[in-house]
Amino acid sequence: MADRLDLDRYTVTGTPREMGRQLGEALKSRIHAFMNVRFDYFARYTAERGSDFAQDRIMDIGRQSMALAAGWDPAGHAEHLGIAEGAGLDPVVLYTGANMTDMRDVFLLAGEPKAETPPGDAEGCTSLLVPPAKAVDGKAVVGQTWDLNAADVEYVVAVHRKPADDVETWSVTCVGCLTLMGMNARGLAVGTTNIKTWGAKPGVGYLSLLHRAIRADSAKQAAALIEAAPRAGAHTYWLADADDQLEVEAAPHFTALRDAGALGPICRTNHCVDPALAAIQGEPTHVSSAARFERVTRSLAEEGPHSMETVRGIFSDRRDGVLSVNRYPEDGDYAATNAVFVAVPADAAAWACRGPADRGVWHRLAFDG
Numbered sequence: 001m002a003d004r005l006d007l008d009r010y011t012v013t014g015t016p017r018e019m020g021r022q023l024g025e026a027l028k029s030r031i032h033a034f035m036n037v038r039f040d041y042f043a044r045y046t047a048e049r050g051s052d053f054a055q056d057r058i059m060d061i062g063r064q065s066m067a068l069a070a071g072w073d074p075a076g077h078a079e080h081l082g083i084a085e086g087a088g089l090d091p092v093v094l095y096t097g098a099n100m101t102d103m104r105d106v107f108l109l110a111g112e113p114k115a116e117t118p119p120g121d122a123e124g125c126t127s128l129l130v131p132p133a134k135a136v137d138g139k140a141v142v143g144q145t146w147d148l149n150a151a152d153v154e155y156v157v158a159v160h161r162k163p164a165d166d167v168e169t170w171s172v173t174c175v176g177c178l179t180l181m182g183m184n185a186r187g188l189a190v191g192t193t194n195i196k197t198w199g200a201k202p203g204v205g206y207l208s209l210l211h212r213a214i215r216a217d218s219a220k221q222a223a224a225l226i227e228a229a230p231r232a233g234a235h236t237y238w239l240a241d242a243d244d245q246l247e248v249e250a251a252p253h254f255t256a257l258r259d260a261g262a263l264g265p266i267c268r269t270n271h272c273v274d275p276a277l278a279a280i281q282g283e284p285t286h287v288s289s290a291a292r293f294e295r296v297t298r299s300l301a302e303e304g305p306h307s308m309e310t311v312r313g314i315f316s317d318r319r320d321g322v323l324s325v326n327r328y329p330e331d332g333d334y335a336a337t338n339a340v341f342v343a344v345p346a347d348a349a350a351w352a353c354r355g356p357a358d359r360g361v362w363h364r365l366a367f368d369g
Contacts (some may be wrong), residue, residue, distance in 0.1 A: 005353070005361065007339075007352060007360065009157070009158045009159075009160065009363065010157060010158070010159050010160065012159065012160070012161055012162070013161075013164070015163070015165075016082065016163065017078045019079055019161055020079035020081060021086040022082075023176075024082060024084065024085060024086020024088075025087070027087065027157070027176065030155060030175045031087040031089060034175050034176055035089065035093060035176070037152065037155070041149055042100065042103075042104060045104055046104070046107065054107075058104075058107055061096070061103050061202055062092050062093075062095050062103055065095065065099065066092055068202065068203055068230055069204045069205060072212070076211045080095060080178060094176055098176055099232070102203075102205045102232040102233035103205070103233075105200035105232070106200040106201060106232055106233065108282075109196060109198050109199070109200045110199070110200050110201060111199070112198060113282075117282060119284060120285055120286035120289070121283065121335075123147065123270070123334055123335040124147055124269060124270030124335060125145050125148075125193040125194065126144060126268070126292050127143070127191055127193050127236070127267065128265065128266070128267040128300060129245040129247060129260040130142065130245070130306040131260040131261045131264065132242075132261075134300075135304075136305045136306065137307075139346040139347065140240060140245050140260075140345055141308055141311050141344055142189050142240040142245060143191070144191045144192075144238070144341055145326070145327070145337045145340050146340070147335045147336060147337050149338075150336035152338050153355055155174045155175045156173075157172075158171070158363070160365070167186060168184065169182055169214050170182050171214065172339050172352045178207040178208060179211040179213075181341045183345070184214050186217065186348070187242055187345040188217070188218060189238075189239075189240045189345050189350065190214045190237065190240075191237070191238050192236060192237050193235065193268050193269065194235055195235060195249070195271065196283050197233075197277055197280045197281055198282055200234070202232060203229075203230045203231050203252060204229050204230055204232060206231075206232070206235045209231065209235075209237065210237065213226055213239060218241050219239040220244055220246070222239040223237075223239050223246045226239075226248050227248060231252050233252065234250060234272075234282070236249045240343070240345050244261060245259070246258070246260070247266060249272065249274050251277055256276070258273075264300075264301075265301070267293060267296040267297055269288075269290075270286070271285035271286070271289045271290065271293070288323055288333065288335075291323035292320075295317065299314050308342050308344055312342060316356070336356075337355065337356040338355065349364070350364070351364055351365065
């Protein structure tokens with residue numbers, strides 16, 4: 001196991017501001033390095049799409065978005081401020097860099113759809129929801145890979161939050177960031193995959209949405225929170241408890257809901273499925289997204305009943321080479337699998353690894369209760 005990627009885990013306690021400050025202080029140097037990686041990426045990404053990187057403009061987008069997030073979820077904003085304080089970093093810089101996929105979409109995909117769009121890129125995650133009827137012991141299994149810039153794997157951590165006046169949570173995220181994917185002690189699990197649509201605008205970033213959603217009482221409540229939020233960019237959000245396994249496909253002005261309990265096992269990669277969203281998709285569907293969607297859809301239908309082990313197997317799949325669900329840095333695409341998360345909500349049980357599913361050390365993310 002020595003050659004496998006391990007996952008650093010941190011526990012924080014107290015008020016949101018105190019928890020954030022603890023994280024910021026513990027991870028200060030890594031947060032600064034991660035922000036440099038993120039803003040270097042911004043510049044490269046915009047240049048590849050024929051746009052000059054404008055620092056003032058992206059910071060203004062981040063500033064407006066952070067203000068909206070502060071009003072929408074004061075507790076989440078307090079933790080964000082605490083992280084910035086502990087790390088000695090401007091909170092606007094931190095918010096902009098952490099919510100990079102939204103802020104870049106506001107930069108490039110505001111307004112109505114245009115006739116010409118850049119080619120689709122290979123980035124993006126793979127998620128799945130298996131309802132109780134198709135799962136071992138009648139217990140839903142959910143999870144995802146998190147795939148983005150291969151360099152980000154150096155900044156993936158797990159955070160155990162034990163707040164003074166709120167629900168205990170585990171999240172897998174990047175240093176300096178709020179929740180990306182995780183579970184609370186009530187058995188509510190959350191996560192996301194990225195999609196792109198036109199109509200992006202300053203709004204609440206996706207990490208803020210997930211950080212509020214993970215503190216909800218149920219999947220239905222979490223879905224309602226995301227549907228009602230003033231969202232910045234497009235994403236899908238999966239929200240699952242023992243009874244409901246839901247996916248919200250969300251553009252800034254529109255959402256579509258899919259229910260695995262009604263539809264059977266469902267998966268998601270990085271292109272729009274709902275026709276209304278597909279009509280405003282910001283870039284053509286990349287062959288990687290289409291191939292991963294087809295592979296997981298087939299695996300969910302043809303294999304099973306499913307468990308944590310079978311889902312880990314799906315996330316470890318390399319049958320399609322560079323188009324596989326399990327993505328290696330040496331594949332040569334921009335994206336690689338930086339972390340994987342799997343949960344059984346009925347047991348409030350979650351597992352995660354850093355890096356690809358077959359290259360990381362898997363850890364049980366246990367709750368004190």
